Amino acid sequence: MSKYKLFLLRHGEGAWNKENRFCSWVDQKLSEDGVKEAQDCGRLLKEQGYKFDLVFTSILSRSIQTAWLVLEAMGQEWVPVVKSWRLNERHYGSLIGLNRAEMAQQHGEEKVKLWRRSYDITPPLIDESHPYFLEIYNDRRYTTCDVPIKDLPRAESLKEVLDRLLPYWNSTVVPEIRNGRTVLISAHGNSCRALLKYLEGISDEDIASVTLPTGIPVLLELDENLKPVKPRQLLGDQAKIQAAIKKVEDQGKAKPST
Ligand SMILES: O=C(O)[C@@H](COP(=O)(O)O)OP(=O)(O)O
Numbered sequence: 001m002s003k004y005k006l007f008l009l010r011h012g013e014g015a016w017n018k019e020n021r022f023c024s025w026v027d028q029k030l031s032e033d034g035v036k037e038a039q040d041c042g043r044l045l046k047e048q049g050y051k052f053d054l055v056f057t058s059i060l061s062r063s064i065q066t067a068w069l070v071l072e073a074m075g076q077e078w079v080p081v082v083k084s085w086r087l088n089e090r091h092y093g094s095l096i097g098l099n100r101a102e103m104a105q106q107h108g109e110e111k112v113k114l115w116r117r118s119y120d121i122t123p124p125l126i127d128e129s130h131p132y133f134l135e136i137y138n139d140r141r142y143t144t145c146d147v148p149i150k151d152l153p154r155a156e157s158l159k160e161v162l163d164r165l166l167p168y169w170n171s172t173v174v175p176e177i178r179n180g181r182t183v184l185i186s187a188h189g190n191s192c193r194a195l196l197k198y199l200e201g202i203s204d205e206d207i208a209s210v211t212l213p214t215g216i217p218v219l220l221e222l223d224e225n226l227k228p229v230k231p232r233q234l235l236g237d238q239a240k241i242q243a244a245i246k247k248v249e250d251q252g253k254a255k256p257s258t
Contacts (some may be wrong), residue, residue: 042073
């Protein structure tokens with residue numbers, strides 16, 4: 001029997017989602033379309049009568065901005081928002097800033113698919129020579145983490161995302177859910193995929209075909225042991241959701257960048 005409802009949300013479209021660049025730990029804001037997606041998401045959740053008690057976000061602006069816009073559209077701005085780097089997007093290492101279609105032209109679509117969707121392949125590490133290295137590691141927000149900056153990731157597989165996310169899930173999110181709070185996690189494509197893999201027990205192989213579009217809430221109904229009692233529901237117009245999933249999948253195809 002369903003005891004708890006948990007909502008996962010990949011933020012609305014960010015500026016670099018639009019440009020088809022790996023964004024990861026670079027702090028991009030939402031695009032105009034992304035703002036609209038987040039507002040539409042909030043309106044939909046309000047129409048369906050959902051109420052949140054607590055929202056968790058990463059420390060990247062696009063997930064925080066999305067949470068604010070959703071709460072505003074729901075008229076629930078007062079709901080507390082708690083932030084942690086442990087919900088950040090997967091660290092894409094030296095791929096950060098690069099265009100996926102150009103990478104597919106240079107390295108082949110299969111390689112890009114492995115980098116994006118395999119469970120345990122870590123992309124090449126970022127180093128000091130990378131154009132976004134200083135922007136990331138000199139950012140004051142990373143001095144607030146529960147690990148020193150030098151120990152923060154330099155690239156992550158999906159498995160490594162789950163390894164850094166799970167302690168936070170267990171210590172901080174789970175007690176709130178067990179206390180009966182309805183939680184929204186406003187995060188990223190891959191931090192949400194990692195959590196979905198864990199909660200739904202998805203195999204290392206099958207997680208490769210799970211894709212989350214931007215701005216679409218995912219509802220999980222969980223039993224008392226926080227195990228899903230039914231398949232995840234992506235809320236909204238199902239034809240539009242399928243088209244949005246295909247668009248994310250196609251980002252890794254080798255077509256000339258526009
Ligand atoms: O880092 C990024 O560019 C995307 C995910 O990229 P893919 O894994 O889909 O390539 O993360 P998000 O937009 O959810 O923050």
